[in-house]
Amino acid sequence: MxxxxxxxxxxxxxxxxxxxxxxxxxxxxxxxxxxxxxxxxxxxxxxxxxxxxxxxxxxxxxxxxxxxxxxxxxxxxxxxxxxxxxxxxxxxxxxxxxxxxxxxxxxxxxxxxxxxxxxxxxxxxxxxxxxxxxxxxxxxxxxxxxxxxxxxxxxxxDTAFHQTLAPAAYTYALDTAIASEHRIRRYGFHGTSHKYVSEAAARFLGRDLADVRQLVLHLGNGASITAIDGGRSAETSMGFTPLEGLVMGTRTGDIDPAVLLHLARRAGMGIDDLDALLNKRSGLQGLAGSNDMRDILAGRATGDEAAALAYDVYVHRLRAYIGAYIAQLGGVDVISFTAGVGENVADIRADALSTLGFLGVRLEAGRNAVRGPGIRRISADDSAVAVLVVPTDEELEIARQTLSVI
Known part of the structure; x- marks a missing residue:
């Protein structure tokens, strides 16, 4: 062995x-x-x-x-x-x-x-x-x-899985000479997890990976979503750094870059201050004082307005990306949730997909509420799209890939 x-x-x-x-x-x-x-x-x-x-x-x-x-x-x-x-x-x-x-x-x-x-x-x-x-x-x-x-x-x-992104997906609309000199483009992250989960989902469903259009939502303290077409990364939410994209535990995700210019000019914030603000003092932490989704859920349940807003912002961003990525793929066959929040928070899964009824996406509430090990289907039997919870195993994926080259 x-x-x-x-x-x-x-x-x-x-x-x-x-x-x-x-x-x-x-x-x-x-x-x-x-x-x-x-x-x-x-x-x-x-x-x-x-x-x-x-x-x-x-x-x-x-x-x-x-x-x-x-x-x-x-x-x-x-x-x-x-x-x-x-x-x-x-x-x-x-x-x-x-x-x-x-x-x-x-x-x-x-x-x-x-x-x-x-x-x-x-x-x-x-x-x-x-x-x-x-x-x-x-x-x-x-x-x-x-x-x-x-x-x-x-x-x-972590970035390797996303090397299949097309130039239109990884290129920023930035001065070409500057971007080239400083290697500025979208790289994507969490690639090991997205690869593992997408392949596991196809096996679970008995589908040929090459014929499946997938969304994988890796929702942990860091969070990203990837559109995967035939086993290849076609679009992903993290970019030049892991800061871009979804709302995360302590990171802003997407934000107008002019906000940084404004804070530099009006608040006198330097590069290190802005770095700390975006990466360590924002996201759920910045909105509600905790980067732990369990605290957000508890606060929301007791009427904490900051926690409720943090939850709503988090879900709003998820829906925006899910919709955009389904459009990029021209439809979707499988949506998988993974990592700490994705695997364990039924409300997030339900609310993130609640507006997709027009596409035939239907969760089965009882299945979605169940927590346990292993891959499980949480969509209804008549759902046009399979929705799964797939526990990620990045260590096993690294071990597999290591053996593949020796």
């Missing part, structure tokens, strides 16, 4: 998952946080059951501790120590490869890519387009290659 170690390296964190790809089962996962500032380590070992064999009463074990972790090199040493102490043994489950989530591949990378010194240099060069993410991804790659010297390392890019 081929085992892949999946790495998601952040500026002060290291998330990892050990996956047996053929059986699509996770053997262990962990998270090392506050790297360089204290260190919090959690490691989870999953029960190793064979197909058809009942799982034991205790499905998994969790281990947590606080310990100083100076940098990503030390984080990898801590991770290896967790495997050695708590299992599963990497000697018994040796990784065939290490798959790395890399946020930005620019226009250079459109598929999973074996990491060579030149590829590493290119990922680092793309940090100008993703200064909060790519430098951390590079730090994780370097530390991982030092820790696992004898296996291939593969970069899987």
């Amino acid at each position: 081929s085992v892949v170690l999946v790495i998601n390296s952040g500026s002060s964190s290291l998330k990892y998952s050990l996956i047996e790809v053929e059986r699509e089962r996770e053997l262990a996962s962990g998270l090392i946080e506050r790297i360089g500032a204290g260190g919090v380590v959690s490691h989870r070992v999953f029960a190793l059951t064979e197909p058809g064999v009942p799982a034991p009463a205790v499905l998994d074990e969790r281990f947590e501790e606080e310990r100083p972790v100076a940098d990503h090199d030390e984080a990898f040493a801590v991770m290896l120590a967790q495997f050695a102490e708590h299992g599963p043994s990497l000697d018994e489950h040796p990784p065939a490869a290490v798959g790395h989530r890399v946020v930005h591949g620019g226009a250079r990378f459109f598929e999973p890519t074996v990491i060579t010194p030149l590829v590493e240099i290119n990922i680092e060069d793309l940090s100008v387009l993703a200064p909060l993410h790519n430098p951390a991804n590079v730090a994780g790659i370097r530390a991982a290659r030092a820790a696992f010297r004898d296996v291939p390392h593969v970069a899987v890019f």
Whole structure:
């Protein structure tokens, strides 16, 4: 069985998952946080059951501790120590490869890519387009290659799935020379999730992916919607950065760029102030004081006007994008919801689609209210469009793509 170690390296964190790809089962996962500032380590070992064999009463074990972790090199040493102490043994489950989530591949990378010194240099060069993410991804790659010297390392890019966008979809109406010099275009993000969900939805429905027009709504703290035609990204809401598009937990999504000029001139706000405002102090957080949809729902239920408005703005933006993307596709066969909000908030799903009756979209209220694991259909039997909840699994998708190139 081929085992892949999946790495998601952040500026002060290291998330990892050990996956047996053929059986699509996770053997262990962990998270090392506050790297360089204290260190919090959690490691989870999953029960190793064979197909058809009942799982034991205790499905998994969790281990947590606080310990100083100076940098990503030390984080990898801590991770290896967790495997050695708590299992599963990497000697018994040796990784065939290490798959790395890399946020930005620019226009250079459109598929999973074996990491060579030149590829590493290119990922680092793309940090100008993703200064909060790519430098951390590079730090994780370097530390991982030092820790696992004898296996291939593969970069899987968030932007790669959207490299099928047509020029009309990815081009901004900006001075061409300026845009070209500074590599300004729409790149799209959450590509790994959109790819996984769209393929899972087609399999669930027994449809040929090439013949299905889909909308995938990835609604978490970050949120995006992608129109997928025959398995290829045709339009997506995030753009040059993950800031564009839908209302998110702390991000504005779409906003008139002249607002920034106005705030610079009238409020004296500088670049860093505007960056923080748009990315950290806006969205649900800016409208209602919390980036957690559960708080918004609770406030709305008790008559909190700010929470009610935040909810309405969120849904209004969803409807606008759904309508636009159905028009771009010339119709839609499947609409899938995924990620924390998409998978768990029935009201959001119902309200986002409530105006699509003229297209024959009909939810079944009982199905929509059910919460549980796995893919499920929430549309009525007579709905002209299948509506699904599809739990995303970006780690499994990264592991699959990693194996595909080695």
